[in-house]
Amino acid sequence: xxxxxxxxxxxxxxxxxxxxxxxxxxxxxxxxxxxxxxxxxxxxxxxxxxxxxxxxxxxxxxxxxxxxxxxxxxxxxxxxxxxxxxxxxxxxxxxxxxxxxxxxxxxxxxxxxxxxxxxxxxxxxxxxxxxxxxxxxxxxxxxxxxxxxxxxxxxxxxxxxxxxxxxxxxxxxxxxxxxxxxxxxxxxxxxxxxxxxxxxxxxxxxxxxxxxxxxxxxxxxxxxxxxxxxxxxxxxxxxxxxxxxxxxxxxxxxxxxxxxxxxxxxxxxxxxxxxxxxxxxxxxxxxxxxxxxxxxxxxxxxxxxxxxxxxxxxxxxxxxxxxxxxxxxxxxxxxxxxxxxxxxxxxxxxxxxxxxxxxxxxxxxxxxxxxxxxxxx
Numbered sequence: 001x002x003x004x005x006x007x008x009x010x011x012x013x014x015x016x017x018x019x020x021x022x023x024x025x026x027x028x029x030x031x032x033x034x035x036x037x038x039x040x041x042x043x044x045x046x047x048x049x050x051x052x053x054x055x056x057x058x059x060x061x062x063x064x065x066x067x068x069x070x071x072x073x074x075x076x077x078x079x080x081x082x083x084x085x086x087x088x089x090x091x092x093x094x095x096x097x098x099x100x101x102x103x104x105x106x107x108x109x110x111x112x113x114x115x116x117x118x119x120x121x122x123x124x125x126x127x128x129x130x131x132x133x134x135x136x137x138x139x140x141x142x143x144x145x146x147x148x149x150x151x152x153x154x155x156x157x158x159x160x161x162x163x164x165x166x167x168x169x170x171x172x173x174x175x176x177x178x179x180x181x182x183x184x185x186x187x188x189x190x191x192x193x194x195x196x197x198x199x200x201x202x203x204x205x206x207x208x209x210x211x212x213x214x215x216x217x218x219x220x221x222x223x224x225x226x227x228x229x230x231x232x233x234x235x236x237x238x239x240x241x242x243x244x245x246x247x248x249x250x251x252x253x254x255x256x257x258x259x260x261x262x263x264x265x266x267x268x269x270x271x272x273x274x275x276x277x278x279x280x281x282x283x284x285x286x287x288x289x290x291x292x293x294x295x296x297x298x299x300x301x302x303x304x305x306x307x308x309x310x311x312x313x314x315x316x317x318x319x320x321x322x323x324x325x326x327x328x329x330x331x332x333x334x335x336x337x338x339x340x341x342x343x344x345x346x347x348x349x350x351x352x353x354x355x356x357x358x359x360x361x362x363x364x365x366x367x368x369x370x371x372x373x374x375x376x377x
Contacts, residue, residue: 005314006307007038012316013296015103017041019275020304022052023059026087037311040095040103042088043162043201043275043301045140046112046356049081050363060374067371073364076371081108082131089134096136101197102268103299107162108132109140110150112356121150129159138162138199142353143171148178155182155198158191164201164275165352168345172246172272175200176253179270183262194266199299202246203276204239204289206348207341211238212281214339231337236284238334240292240319241327242341247272247295248324273299278306287314294319 006016018034021044025031031039053059059080066076088106096104108128114120125139139154141147142165151161155178163175179198186193212235219231253259254269277289277300285291286309290300294317302310331341 004037005310005316006040008316009294010038010040012294014294015040015271015299016307016310017043017103017105017273017299017301018304018307019043019045019277019301020048021084021088021106022048023084024052024056025304026084026091031088031091034307035091035095039307040099041092041105041107041299041301043107043140044081044085045109045164045359046363047359049077049084050359050366053077053080053363054366054370060370063367063371064374067375073368073371076367077364078131080367082128085132085137086134089132089136092136093134101135101195104136105138105160105162105197105199106134106136107138107140107164109164109356112142112353112360115142115144115353115357116146118146118149118153121146122153125150125154125159126157135195136160138197140164140201142356143167143175143200143349144353148174151175151198152178152182152185155179155196156185156189156191158186158196160196161198162201162273163198164203165349166200166202166246167207167242167348167352168342169242169245169249170342171345171349172200172202172249173253176250176270180258180262183267187262187265192266193262194268197268198270199273200250200270201273201275201301202243203348203352204243204274204293205276205278205280206352207239207242207344208236209280210344210348211334211339211341212236215337218337234330234333234337236281236288237330238339238341239289241330242345243274243293244320244324244327245331247298247320269297271297271299273301275301277301278303290314291317292319 085106085108092104110121110124138160140162141150143163151163154161166172215231215235222228250272274293279286279288290310
């Protein structure tokens, strides 16, 4: 039988994870089928849980039961999400074992309402690990100043960490630094480095969305055809250029002496994970941020629609065959136009944290409303 495109990608050295989770996905057999086709992991976030719990009736029976037990709104949320994560992790257990801990992970985000409180996040990360009780769980923390401290602390405890909402090179370097520091502390406590895994999740499409909007503003103010053509040629390229710069930094940091010492003690690399890889602009390919980011050893977590599109018409070809200097030159051109990618990325990190906080608040409100309606006399 001909291997699927995502199986071919795995053989090449890039893992495809699914950026989605739902009760129906788990119970319908769809997830089992996707794993058979080569899917190697899963990520979740408050926005996804808000979408699937708030809409439909898949969670209604358990909401009624938990409410009848006297559970609070947060406790209901906690029970629903932990159950989904546990079941998903069980589905991926075979992948986890077959790949010897490289893949098969399911990511769960720490409550974004405490995103700026280090001690509470650390305690929550430990609590979630204890509650889920699966070796293939990854705890997600944002790449904020506080989040990077949390990542280091959790890694020092031997907990798998997904550092998320990374947009800039500086944020990425912070994630790697937290990984190295956490591993060093873990060795001091005689921890087993061979059992720990981490990914650094670099968000992609939102960079192009923001930069393209700024380029459109400049296009509206330009009448010269040559200048218009130049500006137009820059659209849809900033995100991948930013990713290439981060990938080159990954090669530098994990090829250096600091990691060599950790590697000798059994540590694995912290893989780069491409996130937010659905195509927002309909003028671009529906698999743009998959095909243009094929690189090993990385992960790409993609929504279900993008996954099916890549299974249908994706092809496997190394993306970063051109000189890295091209990406640097493009980012420099944007900066000369007053479009500062670093500043944009800092704003996107802040906006991402706020968006997850808002989604979490909306989710709790929806659960409270549903519980009241479903349990009304």
